[in-house]
Amino acid sequence: MATTVRETMYDTEGSQVNEAAGQKTSAVELAGISRHFGKVKAVDSVDLSIPEGEFFGMLGPSGSGKTTCLRLIAGFEQPTAGHLKIFGQTVDGVPPYRRAVNTVFQDYALFPHMNVIDNVAYALTVRGVGRKERHQQAMEMLELVRLEEFARRQPAQLSGGQRQRVALARALVGKPRVLLLDEPLGALDLKLREQMQVELKTLQRELGITFVFVTHDQGEALSMSDRVAVFSEGRVVQVGTPEDIYERPEHRFVADFVGSSNILEPAFCQRIGAPEGLWSLRPEKIQLTDQSVTRENNVLTVSAEVSHMQYQGAVRRCVLSVAGHSLSLSVPSNVESLVVGQTVYARWNLDDMHRMVS
């Protein structure tokens, strides 16, 4: 099993933290951070280390604690246990306005009583920067997000995408070292969202500062992040590069939540003659053949019955019934020969199976 070697790389979050901490000072470091609201464990002993200049994604379903985690970093919430460091300095009890961290809010939170340029210049206003100077800097930020001609508009007169960019400019004008983004693209429509994904990524690369963003959209997390932390029920279940998360999920939850995955239970493996253990197998790794080819090296072939077909545009999703278990895979949509009830053979390379911890 070639793949099993890699599994231990991020065995526990703890070792991963130590490894990162040993190399250089992290931009943001969470050590055993918890935030409990009475009996509700919104965030429960989370360890994370986010190096400087990283585009870090926090992915999870709603209520998984990712937003609370972001709010802890911003300083809107105080941890009930653990320590939070920003550039090596402990920030326990440091109010939001003294942290070199700025936030782009999910609802943008633009001040409705100020026009665009005053919104953007706000961080400079409260620092006592003179009007001319702060408007000049705010204008530079508006140029960065290509909204310079909207400087005198009111927030209510802007479209969702424009408000989002104003919020971005406003958060960046104070030159934060870490930018937090709470579901930054959540309120935008699909086209705009894809465009903003590219823009945010480019912006982050140009500025070279750390971006930490929260999303429930796995596609967004995978396409934008350098690394992703997957949250579930207040805990971080896996941290890794998008490839790690997608190709090598360590837990059922990650395999399920990030893309779709076939989970091969130990009992099932025994039935079909696969190696023992709990595995995840991505649908696109399974191929269909019409004959039960004799066993190639490292390839498994099983007999299956087509139990369900679903047209999805570019592909068709096909659900097979194998020894009483379901196995799903995608086939090109121009394959029209498959019909429900037909017997086929499914084959995949054993290297494409990934062993999970739980």
Add this chain to the structure above:
Amino acid sequence: MAQRGVLMNQPADGILGRVSDLFFRKPGLLLLILLGPPLIWIGVVYVGSLVALLVQSFYSIDEFSGRIVREFTLKTYAELLRPSNLDIVLRTVLMAASVTVVSALIAFPIAYYAARFARGWVKGLFFIAVMLPLWSSYLVRVYAWKLILANEGVLNWTVEKVGLTPLVDALLSMPVIGGPSLSFSYIGTFLVFVYLWLPFMILPIQAALERVPASMLEASGDLGARPGQTFRKVIFPLALPGIVAGSIFTFSLTLGDYIAPQIVGSSRLFIGQAVYMHQGTAGNLPMAAAFSMVPIVVMAIYLWIAKRMGAFNAL
């Protein structure tokens, strides 16, 4: 990007910044400072006064000297239970109840129209038309009815012109509610109360009706209900919390008013007048205090029932 520390330097921060930090670390302190003044004001001035009122009601008056005896006694309450006083209580509660019912009847069409059909400037007009009398000119509005109901006033003039004088005379000759003239009868008092408190009934009903989506009424019609059925089965039950909320005001305000019946009405007293009379000319503050416990108790019972009917969500 400029490299700065985690902690920002704020040139214009100073002492306020440090106080702000303190509040951040101790949010309870900020809460205390925010809540302190209003709580001291309302808590000490108002609740203190209510306690004083309660205490006062357990004092009594020395019948010979007319001085207040500051000793605990139930004597004043025993006097309160005299038949003549119970008459006053009953009269006031009956008046409050009938004012409430009639206000609701008059208020409903206004509220319903404003909530369902009025749009744009018409809606604004309705709102202002209700707000203006609600917030202001209480005394002037009572006075207006003195003008209207006067024997030589506009109402009698109109009644005479259309030839309804016998009807008014018949009304005035009825026992209890009648009297020498409209401005010296319960009918007059009743009209003034309805007029005074009507806006307090309209607003909560309108608020309750605003929350009924039009699609719900369409659904009722779609399911085969005739308009009358839709009204009985859908609109009225949904408006009920608003009506109850409005009735809290009309009921409470009628219970405690002593000016309207003094200016327009017969010489028989209402609770408010009794309170005013006892504290003023009679100088019997304990009796006034004991009397004012009646509306408090009545309102407490009323509020308890209203709460059970979900009226507070419509306020």
Add this chain to the structure above:
Amino acid sequence: MRFKRTRSGASLKLKIGAVAGLLFLHLPLLLIFLYAFTTEEKSYQFPPPDYTLKWFGVVWERQDIWDAFGLSLRIALIATGAAIVLGTLAAAAVARTRFFGREAVSLLIILPIALPGVVTGIALRSAFDIADIPFSFWTIVLGHATFCVVVVYNNAVARLRRTSPSLLEASLDLGANGFQTFRYVLLPNLATALLAGGMLAFALSFDEVIVTTFTAGQQTTLPIWMLSELVRPRQRPVTNVVAVFVVIITFLPILMAYYFTRGGEATAGHGK
């Protein structure tokens, strides 16, 4: 849209009921304006035999009315000021933080208008009696501020509820401390609501008579002056003219209050 419109016609009965109700609310006030110009002195004769402007001149010359007006104005201004401060503080505390007993605080603030006015009046009167506090300008202010707080409080709480909490967080996040956040974000957003609350409180106080009779002693506010004229009419036309002034002075702030909060609702609706 078209579908909706066909269904939105009100029936004639409903229209008549609504319009008749509004006329019932407002015709009596119009009558007051009419009577201010009557030449009849001794009775409330309708229709007035003739019309004159002379009573406005008479009122203008009356020092006792000016004194009562001045007293009412000063009381209303001070009570409103106190109510704005106290109401805002209470609203900020209740809207910003969840704390034990916040329901009780709300109830406590609403109590002075929930209970009949005569109760508030006699309660204050009893307290002044027990504490041996003589009646003065300040005993009147004390009473008025107590029931005015709730007006400002209600307006401020409603506005704070509509204000996104992330607005304040955004301000803190961008480096503004608590005081700066108050000055640059919270206050500008609250201002019109406070102004509206203040206007209503002013109208309420200027015109108040039920509580005032218990706390005024021998002082004469404008409503008390009017009340005594109503009970024992001395110069009816003068009372009529004063009534017109009271209506105007209390209607103006209410119209302004409506204007301020209407704007706020429009922008709140626009946000999302």
